[in-house]
Amino acid sequence: MPGQHLAPSVARSVKILVVGAFGVGKTTLIGSVSEIEPLRTEEQITTASVGVDPGLPEKQTTTVALDFGRLTISQEIALYMFGTPGQRRFWDLWAGLADGAVGALVMVDTRNIEASFEVLDQLELRTKMPFAVVINQFPDSPQYPVERIRAALDLLPGTPIVRCDARNRTSSAQALIQLVEHALTFPAFQKAPA
Amino acid sequence: MSQGDEYRDHPVRSYVLTSGRAHPTRNTLRPETLLVAVDGRPAPSTATRQQRDLVRLCRGTLALAEVAAYLALPVSLVAVLVSDLVDSGHLTIRSNHQAHVLPERDILEKVLDGLRNI
Numbered sequence: 509m510p511g512q513h514l515a516p517s518v519a520r521s522v523k524i525l526v527v528g529a530f531g532v533g534k535t536t537l538i539g540s541v542s543e544i545e546p547l548r549t550e551e552q553i554t555t556a557s558v559g560v561d562p563g564l565p566e567k568q569t570t571t572v573a574l575d576f577g578r579l580t581i582s583q584e585i586a587l588y589m590f591g592t593p594g595q596r597r598f599w600d601l602w603a604g605l606a607d608g609a610v611g612a613l614v615m616v617d618t619r620n621i622e623a624s625f626e627v628l629d630q631l632e633l634r635t636k637m638p639f640a641v642v643i644n645q646f647p648d649s650p651q652y653p654v655e656r657i658r659a660a661l662d663l664l665p666g667t668p669i670v671r672c673d674a675r676n677r678t679s680s681a682q683a684l685i686q687l688v689e690h691a692l693t694f695p696a697f698q699k700a701p702a
Numbered sequence: 703m704s705q706g707d708e709y710r711d712h713p714v715r716s717y718v719l720t721s722g723r724a725h726p727t728r729n730t731l732r733p734e735t736l737l738v739a740v741d742g743r744p745a746p747s748t749a750t751r752q753q754r755d756l757v758r759l760c761r762g763t764l765a766l767a768e769v770a771a772y773l774a775l776p777v778s779l780v781a782v783l784v785s786d787l788v789d790s791g792h793l794t795i796r797s798n799h800q801a802h803v804l805p806e807r808d809i810l811e812k813v814l815d816g817l818r819n820i
Contacts, residue, residue, distance in 0.1 A: 518763055519796055520809060
């Protein structure tokens, strides 16, 4: 672990979230861009139990893993990418994580597009953060036209949709570029009046 | 005591490590907050093993989440430990984030430039 320190000149950190269902490739994308092996922390959260089982207590604790990576962008700035499932039951953890984030990459697997609905709902319902949809291409992914995916996910016309191979560094970086470009069009990131 | 893989726990319960507190003394700590130890100040003699390890890890700059991952402790718990070590003058917050404040536009533009260079 020594040698993993940031350069002493780095004094700013910027955060992007990578969200999506289990197995969609969040950690793969983070790992392909990260300058360190992706790291993991685990958080205990208390969730209301979903099923109605009189034998179970009403609340349960669940362990949620947070995988993340880092990229030194310039002499002063480090970018952190946090991968987390975006489902409703993880929201307590996620809301704190969302604070101050530039935006989110929402990873979608077109073989299981329904798994993305809840993540997108939560993002739109609970935050105003910019997001871009990343279609992680698996070898057997069906090739839907982008506009069909936009309609299926009920996305606004301005929301970027990027096809990506999460294992490929340039391809993953391209997805991050699209997100940051999109974020720069948001009022929150316009220059303050002098 | 079960040593099976299906059940993992820290030998010391989280609330003992933080003297029973669940929240840090400051609310500007985020997973990406950058931390660095104050030069030449080892952890106090009364420090716990976790605090000592934390100060040692921060001899160079690391984000709170990295420290948590290396210590194998939750981010929320490490935030409490970090907060105390900042209060006692052993750690410095290298990047200060205010709650609910987004990065400035010029920072984002630099991020964009950096990503385009990949």
